Amino acid sequence: MFLWKSSQNHDENDPSYRDAKVKELRVALGQLSERSSKFCTDACLRRYLEARNWNVDKAKKMLEETLKWRNTYKPEEIRWHEVAHEGETGKVSRANFHDRQGRSVLILRPGKQNTTSGEGNIRHLVYLLENAILNLPEGQEQMVWLIDYTGFSMSTSVSVRTARDIINILQNHYPERLAIAVLYNPPRIFQAFWRAVKYFLDPKTFQKVKFVYPKNKDSVELMRSYFDMENLPKEFGGNATLEYDHEEFSRLMAEDDVKASRYWGFDDRPCHAAEICSGRDIPVQSAVVNGHSKSEVAPEPY
Structure with a gap:
C-alpha cells in the first residue's frame, strides 16, 4: 500500500502523466464553443486538474461549472467604465x-x-x-x-x-x-x-x-x-x-480594455474604452504615466 501511494505521487509529478491527463480532460469536455475553446487552453486545463488532484472527472465537473458561470456572468465583457466608480x-x-x-x-x-x-x-x-x-x-x-x-x-x-x-x-x-x-x-x-x-x-x-x-x-x-x-x-x-x-489608472484600464476586446474577438463591439468615471473622454492612445507601462497580451492568458 505504501509503495502504491509513492508510485501515485511520482506519476502526478511526471510531465508525461500530466500531459496525458490534459488530453484526457480535453476529450472528456467534448466540442466547445469558440469562446469556451479560447478559454480552455492547456494551461487552463492543468490548473483545474491541479485543483482537483488530477482527477479528470472532478476537474471536468469544476471546469464545466466555470464555463456556465462565464457564459452567464461574462467577466471578459466587463469594461472599466462600468465599474470605475467602485475604484475611485x-x-x-x-x-x-x-x-x-x-x-x-x-x-x-x-x-x-x-x-x-x-x-x-x-x-x-x-x-x-x-x-x-x-x-x-x-x-x-x-x-x-x-x-x-x-x-x-x-x-x-x-x-x-x-x-x-x-x-x-x-x-x-x-x-x-x-x-x-x-x-x-x-x-x-x-x-x-x-x-x-x-x-x-x-x-x-x-x-x-x-x-x-x-x-x-x-x-x-x-x-x-x-x-x-x-x-x-x-x-x-x-x-x-x-x-x-x-484618472491615470483609468487611462491604463481603458487601454487594457482594447487589448481584452482584441483577444476575445470583440473588435467590432463598442467597448467604450475612452469612458472613465471623471466624465471626460480620454483618448485610448493617451500615454500611461506614473510608472504604469503597457504590456503585450500574453499568448496564453488562461
Missing part, C-alpha cells in the same frame, strides 16, 4: 510592479471601501482579476494579493456574505490563480471578521493566506523573499511610495 478610492488596483517571480500583483485596501453594493464590489474585483490575468507575463499563471489594512473598520468592511461570494468565485472559477495573499498588519478588530470567513476557504487556499506584521522577523523575511524592497510600497514594509491616481 483605489480600494483595489493592479500594482505597477511584479513580485520576484514576475507575477501580477493586486493591491487591496479595504479601509478605502467607498460603496455598499455587494454586487458592485464583486464585479469590480472580477474585472481586476481578469485584467491581472491579461497582464501576466508569458509563462506565469498566478498572481499575488497584497492587502493593506490601514484604516480598516467593521463599517468599511464588505459583508460576510459578499466576502463568501468573492471566495467562492476565486476558488471555483479562478483555481490555482492565487500564489499568495498577504494580509498586512490587520488590526485586532479584523479577527472577528476573519473568524466568520475563514471557514469558506478550502485547505489549498487557506495555506496561501499569510498574516504579516511589520515588527515580526519572519514576516519581514517573507516579504523580502517575495518582493524587491525598492518596488514594494512603504505600506507593506518596502521603500516605494504608493500613490493611486484614479
